[in-house]
Amino acid sequence: MTAAAAVLAQSFNCFNARSDSQSAFSHLFVNRWLWGAIALSALLQVAVVHLGFLNLAFGTVPLNLHHWLLCIAMASAVLWYSELRKLAVRAMYRSASPELVQP
Numbered sequence: 001m002t003a004a005a006a007v008l009a010q011s012f013n014c015f016n017a018r019s020d021s022q023s024a025f026s027h028l029f030v031n032r033w034l035w036g037a038i039a040l041s042a043l044l045q046v047a048v049v050h051l052g053f054l055n056l057a058f059g060t061v062p063l064n065l066h067h068w069l070l071c072i073a074m075a076s077a078v079l080w081y082s083e084l085r086k087l088a089v090r091a092m093y094r095s096a097s098p099e100l101v102q103p
Helices: 002-016 032-050 052-058 065-095
Strands: none
Touching: 002 032, 002 065, 032 052
16 A cells, blocks of 8 residues: 555655645646646556556555545645645745845
């Protein structure tokens, strides 16, 4: 299950990588290629976990819904941590002296 969460974490992290200061939720649907890559990645991950011949090839076992939800929750932690960090940075810039340029 941790390998599934690690792969999902990279999908969540790709949204963080778009900006060091701007929220990952701003202009969320602008990049169609990114969404296509995430969809393909999710489809392939589900296939590796749930298709029998891929279970044998990759040494995986099927996950139930509870385990998938747990993987998504664990993987999304990277997104929420980064969002909190970006929020704190923006708040510091707002409270700083007017000479500083906001990101």
